[in-house]
Amino acid sequence: MPQKTIICTVDVVLLCLRGSTLHVALWRRDRPPFEGSLALPGGYIHSEEDVDTLDAATRMLRAKTGLESPYLEQLGTFSGAGRDPRGWSISIAYYALVPVELIEADQAPGLILMPVDQLKGLPFDHKDIVLAAVQRLRNKSSYSSLPVHLCGERFTLPRLQAVYEAILGEPINKVSFRRKMDEFDMLEPVEGAFETGRANRPAQLYRLKAAYRQSLSVTPRAFLAGS
Amino acid sequence: MPQKTIICTVDVVLLCLRGSTLHVALWRRDRPPFEGSLALPGGYIHSEEDVDTLDAATRMLRAKTGLESPYLEQLGTFSGAGRDPRGWSISIAYYALVPVELIEADQAPGLILMPVDQLKGLPFDHKDIVLAAVQRLRNKSSYSSLPVHLCGERFTLPRLQAVYEAILGEPINKVSFRRKMDEFDMLEPVEGAFETGRANRPAQLYRLKAAYRQSLSVTPRAFLAGS
DNA sequence: CAAATAGTGTCTATAAGACATTATTGG
DNA sequence: CCAATAATGTCTTATAGACACTATTTG
Numbered sequence: 001m002p003q004k005t006i007i008c009t010v011d012v013v014l015l016c017l018r019g020s021t022l023h024v025a026l027w028r029r030d031r032p033p034f035e036g037s038l039a040l041p042g043g044y045i046h047s048e049e050d051v052d053t054l055d056a057a058t059r060m061l062r063a064k065t066g067l068e069s070p071y072l073e074q075l076g077t078f079s080g081a082g083r084d085p086r087g088w089s090i091s092i093a094y095y096a097l098v099p100v101e102l103i104e105a106d107q108a109p110g111l112i113l114m115p116v117d118q119l120k121g122l123p124f125d126h127k128d129i130v131l132a133a134v135q136r137l138r139n140k141s142s143y144s145s146l147p148v149h150l151c152g153e154r155f156t157l158p159r160l161q162a163v164y165e166a167i168l169g170e171p172i173n174k175v176s177f178r179r180k181m182d183e184f185d186m187l188e189p190v191e192g193a194f195e196t197g198r199a200n201r202p203a204q205l206y207r208l209k210a211a212y213r214q215s216l217s218v219t220p221r222a223f224l225a226g227s
Numbered sequence: 228m229p230q231k232t233i234i235c236t237v238d239v240v241l242l243c244l245r246g247s248t249l250h251v252a253l254w255r256r257d258r259p260p261f262e263g264s265l266a267l268p269g270g271y272i273h274s275e276e277d278v279d280t281l282d283a284a285t286r287m288l289r290a291k292t293g294l295e296s297p298y299l300e301q302l303g304t305f306s307g308a309g310r311d312p313r314g315w316s317i318s319i320a321y322y323a324l325v326p327v328e329l330i331e332a333d334q335a336p337g338l339i340l341m342p343v344d345q346l347k348g349l350p351f352d353h354k355d356i357v358l359a360a361v362q363r364l365r366n367k368s369s370y371s372s373l374p375v376h377l378c379g380e381r382f383t384l385p386r387l388q389a390v391y392e393a394i395l396g397e398p399i400n401k402v403s404f405r406r407k408m409d410e411f412d413m414l415e416p417v418e419g420a421f422e423t424g425r426a427n428r429p430a431q432l433y434r435l436k437a438a439y440r441q442s443l444s445v446t447p448r449a450f451l452a453g454s
Numbered sequence: 455c456a457a458a459t460a461g462t463g464t465c466t467a468t469a470a471g472a473c474a475t476t477a478t479t480g481g
Numbered sequence: 482c483c484a485a486t487a488a489t490g491t492c493t494t495a496t497a498g499a500c501a502c503t504a505t506t507t508g
Binding site: 402424 | 496497498499500504505506507508
């Protein structure tokens with residue numbers, strides 16, 4: 001035996017934007033430790049069935065939320081003797097982005113959305129993990145197309161800009177924003193589809209080009225260079 | 228028993244610049260599997276003595292290279308059933324940057340430097356891990372002060388620029404480069420110290436300000452915006 | 455003094471931001 | 482027509498890059 005057994009788990013930080021506030025999806029633990037607490041969806045790696053930890057995270061997400069293929073990326077690994085009362089443990093954390101409608105339009109009965117700025121009482125080091133995910137999201141959003149994954153299948157440019165602004169916490173110049181989206185070249189207008197109903201000019205609906213479903217566009221210059 | 232035992236290891240990608248070529252430090256394995264092969268320095272997590280995986284990586288680095296506190300950062304976790312013949316395994320990979328002199332001026336007898344573009348025959352998925360580290364280094368170097376950690380304690384600006392150019396693979400405008408270093412505000416001139424000996428104006432020697440030993444300066448605009 | 459490279463000044467080109475204008479809807 | 486917001490044109494400002502010039506050394 002090369003080592004005392006180390007507890008190997010995977011946790012998923014599932015983020016979405018409700019209104020203009022980032023939320024994380026939590027579920028109520030149904031077994032010890034911390035049974036009954038709200039925590040990140042996660043669990044043991046199943047070495048018999050999981051090909052790797054990404055596969056484990058996908059399985060966990062599917063089991064607990066019904067989601068099939070959201071944007072999903074490895075965040076980092078959290079480890080040590082102190083984070084789990086059962087002993088020395090490792091959690092490989094992933095983060096996922098989904099449009100809030102997919103969670104609210106309840107495929108995922110057990111999930112509870114919590115604003116990421118008001119987390120309290122999370123077990124393990126789950127608060128640290130969530131904060132790391134939010135930091136990653138904010139950072140990547142400043143120079144990439146990542147936030148599109150928080151929008152639904154069709155969305156307008158003003159809506160997408162509002163999503164960026166909610167994540168980054170600052171207004172973005174409209175002209176610059178549109179230039180950047182154009183440069184990213186990842187959106188295509190849905191022919192003849194507009195968002196109507198309000199007393200103003202209708203906004204063109206866009207969708208993500210197929211090639212960008214799992215990849216990102218990046219710019220060498222960040223939004224909000226000043227911050 | 229919640230799971231079949233998973234093999235938990237830590238591997239370190241120790242990078243340095245020899246001439247203008249990135250090299251990775253490998254050591255010859257002294258036990259199975261792949262005994263005798265050149266591989267990344269790494270090994271089992273020791274849950275009795277390591278506080279966490281960063282601590283394990285530090286221990287490994289100290290044991291195999293004698294290095295005490297190089298720049299060290301978590302790279303990511305590599306996992307799965309196929310990467311280790313002993314079974315389902317996890318490697319939490321870290322990468323470290325050091326001035327090449329620290330390796331050549333042999334504190335580290337067992338280490339062999341290999342150019343990162345000519346890796347072959349590495350066991351496990353160590354080639355993937357090295358390539359991921361190089362990609363991380365290149366990416367971060369394009370907008371941060373990370374490459375200073377490949378220089379020794381004192382260095383000139385032309386030398387630092389050459390380091391950036393070696394990593395990024397393209398020439399950088401001298402004026403822009405110096406403006407950026409000035410903006411980073413992480414260097415201080417060593418009073419009265421110059422690099423002399425060649426038939427030209429001597430170059431001012433600089434050192435990293437103490438506050439930046441473990442942190443980075445970043446710019447919202449990348450070097451080489453065009454690439 | 456010639457050759458070499460360090461270090462700086464300055465002009466040009468490019469990209470971001472401010473602001474104004476036009477477009478199109480509902481009421 | 483008015484209010485509201487989408488979409489775009491255009492001017493201003495900020496940053497990056499090109500290039501030239503000065504500075505300081507060795508031989």
